[in-house]
Amino acid sequence: MKVHTAIAQIKPRKGDYAHNLERLGDIFAQLEEDAPETNVLALPETVLSGYFLEGGVREAARTKEELFADLLTTYQARVKRPDAALDITLGFYELWEGKYYNSAIYATLSAPNAAIPSGIHHVHRKFFLPTYGVFDEKRFVSRGRAINAFPTRFGIVSVLICEDVWHSITATIAALKGAQIIYVLSASPGREFTGQHLGNVAQWNVLLPGIASEHNVWVVYAGLIGFEGGKGFTGTSQIVDPWGNAIVMGSATSECLVRGSLNLDDVAVARSASPLLADLESALGDITMQLEQVARKPHV
Amino acid sequence: MQRVKNMNRLPMVCAPPLNVEADGNLRINAPLLTEWLIEFLRDEIQRRRGFTKAVVGLSGGVDSALVTFLLARAFGAENVYAIRMPYRASSQDSLDHAQMVVDATGVNVETIEITDAVDGYLQFAPDADGRRRGNVMARQRMIILFDQSQRLGTIPVGTGNKTERLFGYFTWHADDSPPINPLGDLYKTQVWDLARYIGVPEIIVDKPASADLVVGQTDESDFGITYHKADRILFYLLRGHNAERLIEMGFPEHDVRLVKRKVDSTHWKRHLPTVAMLSSTSINDYYLRPVDY
Numbered sequence: 204m205k206v207h208t209a210i211a212q213i214k215p216r217k218g219d220y221a222h223n224l225e226r227l228g229d230i231f232a233q234l235e236e237d238a239p240e241t242n243v244l245a246l247p248e249t250v251l252s253g254y255f256l257e258g259g260v261r262e263a264a265r266t267k268e269e270l271f272a273d274l275l276t277t278y279q280a281r282v283k284r285p286d287a288a289l290d291i292t293l294g295f296y297e298l299w300e301g302k303y304y305n306s307a308i309y310a311t312l313s314a315p316n317a318a319i320p321s322g323i324h325h326v327h328r329k330f331f332l333p334t335y336g337v338f339d340e341k342r343f344v345s346r347g348r349a350i351n352a353f354p355t356r357f358g359i360v361s362v363l364i365c366e367d368v369w370h371s372i373t374a375t376i377a378a379l380k381g382a383q384i385i386y387v388l389s390a391s392p393g394r395e396f397t398g399q400h401l402g403n404v405a406q407w408n409v410l411l412p413g414i415a416s417e418h419n420v421w422v423v424y425a426g427l428i429g430f431e432g433g434k435g436f437t438g439t440s441q442i443v444d445p446w447g448n449a450i451v452m453g454s455a456t457s458e459c460l461v462r463g464s465l466n467l468d469d470v471a472v473a474r475s476a477s478p479l480l481a482d483l484e485s486a487l488g489d490i491t492m493q494l495e496q497v498a499r500k501p502h503v
Numbered sequence: 504m505q506r507v508k509n510m511n512r513l514p515m516v517c518a519p520p521l522n523v524e525a526d527g528n529l530r531i532n533a534p535l536l537t538e539w540l541i542e543f544l545r546d547e548i549q550r551r552r553g554f555t556k557a558v559v560g561l562s563g564g565v566d567s568a569l570v571t572f573l574l575a576r577a578f579g580a581e582n583v584y585a586i587r588m589p590y591r592a593s594s595q596d597s598l599d600h601a602q603m604v605v606d607a608t609g610v611n612v613e614t615i616e617i618t619d620a621v622d623g624y625l626q627f628a629p630d631a632d633g634r635r636r637g638n639v640m641a642r643q644r645m646i647i648l649f650d651q652s653q654r655l656g657t658i659p660v661g662t663g664n665k666t667e668r669l670f671g672y673f674t675w676h677a678d679d680s681p682p683i684n685p686l687g688d689l690y691k692t693q694v695w696d697l698a699r700y701i702g703v704p705e706i707i708v709d710k711p712a713s714a715d716l717v718v719g720q721t722d723e724s725d726f727g728i729t730y731h732k733a734d735r736i737l738f739y740l741l742r743g744h745n746a747e748r749l750i751e752m753g754f755p756e757h758d759v760r761l762v763k764r765k766v767d768s769t770h771w772k773r774h775l776p777t778v779a780m781l782s783s784t785s786i787n788d789y790y791l792r793p794v795d796y
Contacts (some may be wrong), residue, residue: 217795225687257791396530423613430546432795433683456542 204468206357206384206421207242209234210440210461212453214429217253218263224251224277230460231281231289238462241289242357247388247427247440248294248364249305254390255431256296260343264303267326271310274336275321278312288313288321290355292362293425294388297326301368302345305329307362307388309355318402330373337392337434352380358467365389368410371417376478378418379487381468385420387411390427392434393455404437404455416447418480419473421465428458445473523753531693533700537573540685544577544660547683551795554657560648561585561604561612562715563597566662566686568604568707569698573685574660576701580609586651587614588644589655590621590716597715603704613651617643639718641674648681658682666691668732669737671769672714672722679772690734726765728758736762 211230215223227246234241248254251270252263265273274291282289289312297306309325328347332340350373352361361377361384368374368387377385395402407424415422421444428438441452442463453461474480483490548554553624557574561567567585584588587601598614605612620643625631631639648659661684663673668687675681686694698708712722712730723729736759739749749759753779771777775787 219795255793256796257793259792259796332695393539396532396539397530398532401535401539430543430551432542433547435543435546456538 204359204466206465206467207238207240208245208423208442208465209238209241209243209461210245210423210425210442210453211250212247212426212428212438212440212461213458214427214436215250215253217431218256218259218407220251220263220265225274227251227274227283227293228277231278233286233460234289235282235287239284239287241462243290243292243423245386245388245423245425245440246291246293247338247425247436248307248390248425249296250293250425251295253431254427254436254469255434257339257343260296260303264298265296267306267308267323269365270295270297270308271323274308274310275312279315282314284321285314286317288317288319290357291448292386292388294364294390295360295424296344297328299326299328303343304347305332305340305344305364306347307364307386309353309362309386319356324355325351325362327351327364329361331366333366350376350380352377352382358383360384360386362386362388365391368414369406371413374414374420375483378420379484382418383420383467384465385414385422387422387424389424391437393437401437401455407437407439407490408449411441411443412447412449415443415445416477417472419445419477421445421467421470423465426453428454428456452501519530521752523735524627526692526735529690529734531696533697534696537576537701540573541577543685544573544671544683548578548658548660552658556582556655556657556737558584558586558645558652558655558657558659559662560659561587562662563587563594563707564712564715565698565703565708565710566664566694568600568703568711570660570662570685571604571608572698572701573611575608575610581611583608583610584609584651584655585612587612588617588647589614590616590640591618592667592718593715593782594713594718596710600704600707600710600726603707607702607704613653617647620646633704633717637714639675640716641677645677645680648680648706660684661687663687664691664694665689666734666737667722668773669741669769670720670726670733670765671772672725673772675772690737691730692734708749726761728761732758733762738767740766 256263291312292309294307297304307327310323311321313319313321330347334344336343352359359381361382363373374385391403393401398405411422411424424441426438426440427436437455438453439455440461443449443450451461451463453459516585548557557569557578561571571585589598621640652659659681661681663678663684665688667673713720736754746759746763750756780788
């Protein structure tokens with residue numbers, strides 16, 4: 204199965220949910236005209252508000268129901284085909300059960316009379332909240348407690364957010380739960396200009412192919428772009444195939460739509476030559492025992 | 504120790520010892536950094552604030568020369584206004600070098616003497632020493648820069664570099680007051696490298712850096728250490744190594760202590776004024792909103 208994928212690498216207007224939603228409507232309209240075959244649209248972390256909000260999180264946050272209703276209204280206003288449907292994943296600040304989260308929604312949007320039903324499939328709440336240096340997430344949002352894979356029209360997928368994948372174990376859990384595509388939504392501020400690439404971009408260029416090639420999954424990475432108070436996000440949205448090769452990559456400094464087709468059959472092809480995930484599954488019992496030993500070790 | 508004969512020895516591959524004179528950690532990717540800073544300036548001035556022009560105080564030194572080059576690339580020379588603000592004791596070289604930058608970039612230039620304004624105040628402060636006089640000049644220049652920015656409908660752009668910020672080598676709420684600054688996270692030696700890449704005339708890059716507040720003054724004589732040495736020490740200190748580790752690495756103890764003392768004694772200059780916290784909605788303690796919110 205081919206999954207025609209688009210990544211919208213955009214700079215949101217700070218704290219302006221309505222404007223950013225309207226911008227998303229423009230992207231829907233552009234895809235409708237230029238690439239109607241698009242199956243999945245991915246957008247970066249916190250794309251409807253900007254990332255560094257501090258206490259402004261409480262003003263920007265929406266419930267998943269509110270967000271989905273706004274996405275659907277915007278989509279239906281901007282698409283013309285009666286059978287139009289699009290899967291979308293994007294990052295947003297969420298209000299859920301009395302707490303705020305840095306979350307990512309995965310949903311299907313469809314035209315009013317389309318055969319494919321609209322609906323929310325999953326919300327991932329950021330598992331690892333960076334709180335060091337320039338980051339201060341734990342101060343403003345709560346930590347998500349689950350990593351899941353879930354079925355969609357386009358394969359079993361997982362959504363992870365930024366620092367989630369700087370810990371190799373999260374992608375490992377996603378792959379063990381069956382993910383064939385891992386969407387990684389990110390807001391990564393650029394730093395260190397001593398090498399060929401920006402320091403953080405160089406690190407992403409190690410991490411993403413590492414995840415893809417270890418578990419033989421597709422990785423779709425959506426990176427925020429633009430500056431927020433002197434801190435510039437580094438875009439470089441990309442699609443990495445199950446062998447670890449980036450098949451397309453966006454700019455580090457400008458907005459763009461990054462597009463590529465993922466062939467889900469490649470997951471099995473890659474795994475047949477490199478059965479690392481199967482090896483991992485067979486050793487899972489021992490690994491779990493090892494982890495439990497570490498988790499239960501008294502901290503004295 | 505006597506070496507064992509007839510032993511099958513492996514060739515050894517050893518990590519090189521740390522060379523405290525090496526500049527690898529401070530080396531910059533100048534083309535990438537130039538593109539980044541131009542985007543930063545466009546974003547802060549144009550996209551965020553809606554201004555199309557920029558104002559910079561052009562001293563004739565390398566920092567303001569580099570910022571002028573960056574602004575010209577970001578907005579076009581016709582939209583950049585360089586203001587020269589000499590005092591009667593300022594060196595002719597400074598004015599000449601500023602003119603070289605204007606000629607090379609094609610930006611607009613205006614020269615506004617600060618002598619009358621500075622001396623007008625100092626006649627009431629005849630006991631002012633060099634430091635006080637320098638502070639008065641720096642603050643007078645900021646009055647002019649902000650006023651000229653108001654006239655042109657934009658904001659002034661700062662030029663302070665990371666080394667002088669860490670050393671507290673600036674007049675508080677004067678040199679550091681422009682609302683945006685593209686160089687504030689670049690050590691002075693990195694400023695030199697970027698300036699060479701972007702085309703700042705060599706004579707400006709190579710001359711001894713000077714605040715030009717007193718005849719013959721240079722930054723390095725004021726510091727008691729060269730920028731070359733200071734920046735390497737600052738790199739390791741800010742990365743989190745303590746002074747003892749740096750001395751163990753091979754940096755001279757005197758240099759390490761001097762640099763650390765300068766940084767430790769000037770943290771206050773890198774912050775806004777201290778406000779008495781009286782409530783649980785104290786601004787910037789509890790009530791937290793980012794600068795661009």
